[in-house]
Amino acid sequence: MSEAYELGLAEASAAIAAKQLSPVELMQSVLARIAAVDDKIGAFRTVTAESALAAAAIAETEITAGGYRGPLHGIPLGMKDLYDTAGVANEGSSAVRAGNVPSTDSAAMASLAAAGMILVGKTETHEFAFGGITPTTRNPWRLEHIPGGSSGGSGAAVAAGMCLVGMGSDTGGSIRIPAALCGTVGLKPTYGRASRRGVMSLSWSLDHIGPLTRNVLDAALVMGAIAGYDRADPATVQFPVPDYTAGLQSGVAGLRVGMPTSYFFDDADPETEAAVRAAAATLEGLGAVLVDVAPPMTDSMLACLWGICLPESAAYHQSMLRERGHLYTDQVRSILEVGEFIHATDYIRALRVRTLIQQSWAEMFTGIDVLLTPTVPGPAPLVDQSVRQLPGGGEEAVMTMLVRLCAPANLTGLPSIALPCGISSTGLPIGLQLMGRPFDEATLLRAGAAYEASTEHVGLLAPI
């Protein structure tokens, strides 16, 4: 390690706790990194350099005086430009909300700030989180490729060393897709595990928030700070929050890892399939038991997702679309307008199908502890690429490619973690996905930590 920005959260916090690294030094390093590379990447919409340095100085004083708050104290944080951040613009990366400066923090920002994290800036999102591309931003591994989305700014920022943690949101994969395409860890917790108060909604019944980080331990540390009940978010539930770091070293002996026999490897890029199956073999070598399963109702996933997401998002944007419709990008405006035409009975049918999906997946999980799949069927597409050529012939829309393997965890609300599991021959990250039982993020983190410790794939910074 030659620069402080290269440290993961846990490494940096250990150095800060030992007074070998000051929060000011760390912040200066991160800000210098942003200055050096973000003109090529475009991960940040707003950089809060002045307030970040001031907060780092305060953190340094507190820690020197014996007021160390814990492993998040003094750590630079990027927040997706959907989260309310008091005094800092929150625009959803859209001209529609230009100049929107909230007076209060979102629940997640408040929790992370209370734990000592320092906002270094707002990261770009696909407009209002409505897409998997993030057109403002490039992939730091290969600048001619997309970073994924919608939390593409957070993925690119974490992968390039411009912050140690980037917060994302996930309605159809928007934490896990950029994590996979940018080579970071991305954790979408169980629906209702973390409060979305103060986060712009895409689809209330599908939205989740969670972190993108360099490694699994970092994700566990952040998850511990944001998990919990919040009366202001009716989706959250009163369910005990464990110490997510407690079992990370417990290994995977006897863990039943479901290997899908259908859908998830269909039309996968051969390198992606090989890397994900190699990861499964790694877990098996560590004592896990691989179990073939046929995930149910996969043919209904995307129709169900759109049937719920489109009318919910159209409802959220109903007034803005009429008052400032011309300020939306054409792509998002069109999707919202289509959402206006979805019948209430179609929406409710999708919600009823969702009930069956949940029931059938619960049945599948009686025989497994986690399900292991690719996160995305191939590496990052090129900027402006609209379709993907399938290995066996034919093509699919890039939007479908990005969303189809992630959507099941949004519809079922099950926790899911994306982990890097290789680099393609074109120099782009490959990601795997683990899904688990409701509120069992701990098992996903434990399996992820075991995998991370056994390979060299997790924790790499993009070579930019």
Add this chain to the structure above:
Amino acid sequence: MTASERRYSPETVTAVAELFNLRLSPERVALLAMEITEMYAEMDQLASVPLGDVPPATAFDARWE
């Protein structure tokens, strides 16, 4: 119900948009008619799922504390 039964013509889009107070240029009407029809073709895949008395998966929780 099949996709062909749910084809939105530009005239229908215009009429419904007026009902919704949604202003659309003629170019957007034509595009939207095509996109709505495609979306219904996707969503009509759910029509083949037997639902019986299955309730919707709503998230509302009436607890006060």
